[in-house]
Amino acid sequence: MINVDLIIKADYVLKMDEGLTVIEDGAIAVKDSRIVSVGISEDVCKKYSSGKIIGGEGCVAFPGLVNTHTHAPMVYFRGLEDDLPLKVWLEEHIWPAEEKWLSREFVGDAAELACLEMLKAGITIYNDMYFYGDAIARSTRNIGMRAVVGVGILDFPSKTAKTIEEYFSNAENFIKDWIGDELIVPGIAPHAPYTCSPDTMQEAKRLSEKYNISLHIHLSETEWEVEEIRNRYGKTPIALLESIGILDERVIAAHCVWATDDEIDILARRKVGVAHCIESNMKLASGIAPVNKMLKSGVKVTFGTDSAASNNDLNILSEMSTAAKVHKAVSGDPTALNAQQALLMATRWGAEALGLGSVSGSIEEGKSADIVIAGLKKPHLTPMYDIYSHIVYSMNAADVDTVIVNGKVIIEKRRLTTADESEIIDKAVEWGKKIKSAKLK
Helix, strand or coil: CEECCEEEEEEEEECCCCCCCEEEEEEEEEECCEEEEEEEHHHHHHHEECCCEEEEEEEEEEECEEEEEECHHHHHHCCCCCCCCHHHHHHHHHHHHHHHHCCHHHHHHHHHHHHHHHHHCCEEEEEEEECCHHHHHHHHHHHCCEEEEEEEECCCCCCCCCCHHHHHHHHHHHHHHHCCCCCEEEEEEECCCCCCCHHHHHHHHHHHHHHCCCEEEEECCCHHHHHHHHHHHCCCHHHHHHHCCCCCCCEEEEECCCCCHHHHHHHHHCCCEEEECHHHHHHCCCCCCCHHHHHHHCCEEEECCCCCCCCCCCCHHHHHHHHHHHHHHHHCCCCCCCHHHHHHHHCHHHHHHCCCCCCCCCCCCCCECCEEEEECCCHHHCCCCCHHHHHHHHCCHHHEEEEEECCEEEEECCEECCCCHHHHHHHHHHHHHHHHHHHHC
């Protein structure tokens, strides 16, 4: 017998590999953060033993979910302003709040709350675009979550930088500090074509190429954005980025709600990953992205929550369910975006779009053990006919029991093991009181 750190057992193990293999009565052996074996429980347990065996009857194990677009620290602005158009919401409420409140302390504390919420919803990787990336990275790594932390870039001054040169100097220093970290991957995140000039975009692309890191951007989110960019440059946002050489497989483009058929072809040809944020897009009335067309054209579409200030939660299970149903309705095709495809987008495709496909996204030998165990002995998950259907259409965040990241149990029996949950929530309450008090003055 070979001793391992951990054995996970489950009625169903969803590998999310190329064959979308489902193993009934399965087991996973984990040693030194890696998956060393996955198969039928009897076979795995004949070869491997462990002092820690988790899961078991009435459970399903699947790869950790991937949130490919969010602004994690904005969780402290959840519900601050709702029911407004994006431009008004952003320029008249969110940006002024950020100008007043952003600091390393604020961002670090808020990132802890966001990580706690995401982990409890089965998310093991998130792709962030924000400021004070070092504070986000430290909080995330301390909790034990995996993240791509994109340094936010703007053409105008903010709390973090006064000039374009300062933004990029800060970004390059952050990249150098964190590149090679086991859990945190640095990225570059020019906000959008309407807040970053072509020159700024090209400098971001230069850094992306120099360090082989992702470039994370909002793209064609609203009709206003499309018209604004057309008026400035004579091209739509996606066509503009194509014309200046920005688009490639390192780019993760959030939203793409107003992508045309020709632009979808560009995204597919350039192998751009798209983060579909359907709940935020619906809440802000930005529109419904043409996801069915994107998928048929070969675009790698994934799921993002956007921020908790515009969603208002960080829950990929919810995004999957909403998207799978809405795209059936808008297309008139009940077979569109089926349950298997939705979970694929939320796991392996998400990891691949972020450049982490060799590390995470599926339960396969050699990959990091980023695994979710959810309970199935629930009224809303009984009886069982199709496990994919249950996860996408019936499961909710409260069903997530255990979350493993990089071989370490981070959530166990729905409790965080790496930090004090009460302390994280208490800090959030105190920050909320300050923000509310200032808002009422």
